[in-house]
Amino acid sequence: MSLTTGADYLERLKDGRKVWLGGATVADVTSHEGLKPAAREIAALYDLQHESPTRELLTAEHRGEHCSRAYLAPGSAAELVARREGFEVWARASLGMLGRSPDYMATCLTAFAANQTFFSAGENKGFAENLARYHEDARRRDLCLSHTFAGPRTDKSKTVSGQGGSVATALRIVGETDSGPIVRGMRSLATLAPLADELLVFGAGRPLAAGEEDYSISFAVPLDTPGLQLLCREPFTRNGRVDHPLASRFDEMDCVAIFEDLVVPWERVFVYRDLELDRNFKVATHFNEHVGQQVLARRAVKIQLALATASAVVESTGLAKADEPRRRLGEIVTGLDVTEACLRAAEADAFTTDWGMCVPATKPVLAGLRVSKDVYASAVETLRDLSASGLFMTPTSADLEGPLADVISQYYRGATMDGKERTRVYRLAWDLVGEAFGSRQLLFEKYFLGDPARSYAAAWDQCDKNQLGNILADALGGRE
Ligand SMILES: Cc1cc2nc3c(=O)[nH]c(=O)nc-3n(C[C@H](O)[C@H](O)[C@H](O)COP(=O)(O)OP(=O)(O)OC[C@H]3O[C@@H](n4cnc5c(N)ncnc54)[C@H](O)[C@@H]3O)c2cc1C
Numbered sequence: 001m002s003l004t005t006g007a008d009y010l011e012r013l014k015d016g017r018k019v020w021l022g023g024a025t026v027a028d029v030t031s032h033e034g035l036k037p038a039a040r041e042i043a044a045l046y047d048l049q050h051e052s053p054t055r056e057l058l059t060a061e062h063r064g065e066h067c068s069r070a071y072l073a074p075g076s077a078a079e080l081v082a083r084r085e086g087f088e089v090w091a092r093a094s095l096g097m098l099g100r101s102p103d104y105m106a107t108c109l110t111a112f113a114a115n116q117t118f119f120s121a122g123e124n125k126g127f128a129e130n131l132a133r134y135h136e137d138a139r140r141r142d143l144c145l146s147h148t149f150a151g152p153r154t155d156k157s158k159t160v161s162g163q164g165g166s167v168a169t170a171l172r173i174v175g176e177t178d179s180g181p182i183v184r185g186m187r188s189l190a191t192l193a194p195l196a197d198e199l200l201v202f203g204a205g206r207p208l209a210a211g212e213e214d215y216s217i218s219f220a221v222p223l224d225t226p227g228l229q230l231l232c233r234e235p236f237t238r239n240g241r242v243d244h245p246l247a248s249r250f251d252e253m254d255c256v257a258i259f260e261d262l263v264v265p266w267e268r269v270f271v272y273r274d275l276e277l278d279r280n281f282k283v284a285t286h287f288n289e290h291v292g293q294q295v296l297a298r299r300a301v302k303i304q305l306a307l308a309t310a311s312a313v314v315e316s317t318g319l320a321k322a323d324e325p326r327r328r329l330g331e332i333v334t335g336l337d338v339t340e341a342c343l344r345a346a347e348a349d350a351f352t353t354d355w356g357m358c359v360p361a362t363k364p365v366l367a368g369l370r371v372s373k374d375v376y377a378s379a380v381e382t383l384r385d386l387s388a389s390g391l392f393m394t395p396t397s398a399d400l401e402g403p404l405a406d407v408i409s410q411y412y413r414g415a416t417m418d419g420k421e422r423t424r425v426y427r428l429a430w431d432l433v434g435e436a437f438g439s440r441q442l443l444f445e446k447y448f449l450g451d452p453a454r455s456y457a458a459a460w461d462q463c464d465k466n467q468l469g470n471i472l473a474d475a476l477g478g479r480e
Contacts, residue, residue, distance in 0.1 A: 003059060003066055004142035005050060006043030012197055013039065017223040019194045019255075021232040029194045034235025038098070038252045039195050042144065045090050045101055049142075058086045062139075070106035070294070071139035073114045074358040077350050080293070083107075084347065087297040096302025097250035099444050100192040104294050105145035109135050109200065111290040112270075114357045118284040124274050131270040134220055138198070145220070146196035148187035148257050151205030160204050161212045171201065171259055172214045173273070180266045183217060187257045191448070193230050194253050198222050201257075203282070208275045216278045218271035219264045227262030230255040236437040242397035245428045247437035254440075286353070288449070289346070292365035296343040299372045299445065300336060306379035306432060307332045312425045313387050318415030328382045335375030342368025370455055373445045380442060384433045387426065391434055394426045395419075 010030045019026040021034060029035045048054040049068065059066045060082070070087070074080040090101045112119075113135030119128035138145065151160055152169040163170045171185035193199055202218040221228060237251040238244035271277045282288060307329065314325045342364040349361035384391065395408050400420055412419030432438045446452060 002142070003049045003068065004046045004144075006040075006045075006047040009046050009144060009197075010039060010043050013195060015222070015224040017194070018229045019232060020229060021194075021235070026194070026232075034232070034237050034251070035194055035253055037237055037249050038192075041094055041098060041249055042102065042195060045093055045098075046142075048089060048093060054089050057082075057089050065140065067139050068103065068106055068142055070103035071110055071135075071142070073110050073356075075352075075356055076358055077347065080347055080350050080358045080360065084293055084297050084343070087294045088301070091298040091301040094250060095246070095305050096298050096300075097246055097305075097441065098252055099295075099298070099448060100146065100252050101298070102144040104291060105147055105196075105200065106138070106143075107290050107294050108147065108287060109138060109145060111285045111287055111357075112202075112281065115285045115353070115355055117355060118281070119270065119277060121277060122274065124271060124277060127270050127272055130267050134268065134270070138220075141197075143197040144192075144195070145198050145200050146190050146193040146223075147200040147202065148190040148193070149203050149205060150187060150189045152186055152188050159212065160206055160208055160215050170204070170215055171217075173217050174214075174261070177263055180264045180269065181217060181272070183219075183259050183262050183264060185259055187259075189254060190230065190257045191254045191444075192252045193223065193255050193257060194232060196223060199228070199257060202270075203278055207279050210275065213273040213275065216271060216273050216275055217264070217269065218278070218281075219269045221262065221264060221268060225262055227260050229258045229260070231258060234436075236435065236440055238431075238435065238437065240397055242400070242424060243427055244431055244435065244437070245424070246431040247435050251437055251440075286357075286359045286362070288369070289360045289362055289365045291449075292369050293343065293346065293360045295449070296339060296346075296365070296368045296372060299376060300339050300343070302441075302445075303332065303336045303339060303372070303376050303379055306376065306383055307336065309425065309429050309432060310379070310383045310386055313383065313390070313429055315416050316414030316422045316425060317386075317390075320416075325386055328386060332375070332379045332382060335371070335378065339368055339372040339375055342371070366455075366459070369449060370452065370459065373452065376445050377442055380433055380438070383429055387429045387433065390426050391430050394423050394430065 013030050014028055019029055026032045030039050049058045060069050060072060062072055069083045074083055087103055090103055094101055113131050116128050116132060119131055152163045154163040154169045160170050169186055171183055171187055173181045174184045175182040190199060198220050200220045204215045208215055232253050232255045235251060236247060238247040241248050311329060314320050319325045345364035346360035350358050352358050399408055409419040412422055414422040
């Protein structure tokens with residue numbers, strides 16, 4: 001057992017998994033044009049665990065073995081900060097563009113497995129032990145996990161069991177064997193699944209009602225498990241590092257997971273027919289606080305990238321000293337500062353649970369998550385406004401290297417850069433703003449942790465109304 005290298009990781013993906021893309025199955029996900037670039041980027045992240053000085057930031061010794069810090073439950077504020085420093089290494093190496101770098105799910109699984117008291121409730125004790133064992137195994141093998149929490153979007157006005165009418169679509173238990181339960185149905189989103197070692201299926205996507213026990217099952221399976229198929233969306237990978245500096249590298253694939261009479265080995269079942277556990281697992285394990293720390297660290301890098309690109313655009317047009325562009329850039333800086341302040345406050349006010357895990361403070365993490373997704377969206381909007389037609393009126397690398405190279409260098413030059421450099425800046429801007437890749441990044445930041453409308457509504461529900469009432473009374477009853 002040891003830390004994964006990039007080569008180990010790529011080798012493990014060649015396991016005969018059933019991945020559909022463009023109407024055909026993919027024989028080898030590491031060599032498919034649409035999947036290969038992200039696989040290579042993740043392999044490069046793993047390699048950073050073996051090189052100094054990043055090795056020291058990304059890994060730590062645990063029970064005599066070196067392992068990823070993301071697979072270790074922080075027991076103190078110092079360990080929490082050390083974990084974030086590791087998050088930052090991978091975020092910078094992937095420019096914040098890989099939302100599902102393996103530290104995300106390692107952090108999530110670690111949070112789940114640590115709260116044994118919660119998962120051991122009622123009849124679930126043996127399954128809770130499965131979860132602890134699975135976490136230990138994933139940590140020791142340094143696995144790259146994908147997850148699917150989201151159920152089908154067949155009819156959102158109906159319950160989970162009502163999805164699909166006479167032919168149910170939601171994932172459910174349809175039988176039991178000595179080796180394990182049989183499941184059938186679908187999950188609507190599993191990012192990175194074609195490029196992960198295993199798929200973690202948790203919760204039912206929405207609260208289950210009494211009578212819906214068949215829909216309550218959480219488990220993990222390797223991606224080559226018989227009965228599991230992945231249906232990929234259209235790839236957003238584009239060719240060429242100059243033409244598409246981001247889309248040529250970071251398209252982490254999203255897909256639907258279809259389960260057709262898949263037998264889940266009993267030792268890989270973590271929750272079984274338990275509506276309470278199903279409903280409360282995120283709050284009970286402080287899922288949002290833990291993964292939120294990783295998200296904020298990564299998102300800060302992503303916002304910096306949008307800011308750096310917008311700044312280069314403004315420089316190129318000679319408007320770096322003009323009021324309006326400086327105001328727009330200053331707004332992004334402010335949002336970035338708020339994002340980083342939330343992250344620091346969450347670490348400074350961290351608390352320790354009954355089960356000995358140090359957790360980032362809830363309020364600053366949640367506020368930071370809500371605000372920073374909007375900061376990223378407005379940074380991209382600012383980039384679009386500042387770039388305008390320059391976004392698409394750019395030559396390609398073929399033009400830059402063709403017979404018109406000198407003409408391009410002259411006519412496309414900007415106030416502070418030659419035509420070639422300026423073209424490269426605007427191609428980067430286009431990947432963030434105009435490409436399908438950039439649109440998906442925006443959607444990802446907005447939705448990957450659930451519906452933001454409900455998140456804001458929850459913030460209002462949890463707001464201290466008594467305090468507001470007192471302030472209002474003071475205002476209304478103030479001195480004449
Ligand atoms: C790029 C991307 C990657 C993702 N990766 C993963 C992943 O790896 N694993 C995973 O589990 N999930 C993933 N998510 C899915 C994420 O969990 C869902 O997008 C999220 O839960 C929101 O669900 P939805 O997309 O169906 O939108 P909805 O929640 O349906 O929201 C769409 C709109 O409908 C409105 N709406 C929905 N229901 C109601 C209602 N009852 N009443 C009133 N209005 C309503 C919402 O407010 C919103 O405006 C990913 C999402 C994206 C975009």
